[in-house]
Amino acid sequence: MTKNAHAIAATQTKARIDAELMGIAGAVLLGLTLLFAAGFAQASVLHDTAHDMRHAMSFPCH
Numbered sequence: 287m288t289k290n291a292h293a294i295a296a297t298q299t300k301a302r303i304d305a306e307l308m309g310i311a312g313a314v315l316l317g318l319t320l321l322f323a324a325g326f327a328q329a330s331v332l333h334d335t336a337h338d339m340r341h342a343m344s345f346p347c348h
């Protein structure tokens with residue numbers, strides 16, 4: 287392999303690794319987004335349930 291071809295091959299390898307890292311980063315970001323979305327949705331459900339319980343027990347709240 288010539289010196290130039292070697293440099294091109296190294297660049298392509300780096301580009302492939304960068305693409306893989308971007309894919310992993312994207313997957314992690316998507317996972318965290320879903321995790322936080324589910325966490326907030328669950329917190330909202332818990333809040334609404336607690337709120338409904340207060341009203342069910344005639345507890346003054348608003």
Ligand SMILES: [Zn+2]
Nearest residue numbers: 337341347348
């Ligand atoms: Zn209320």
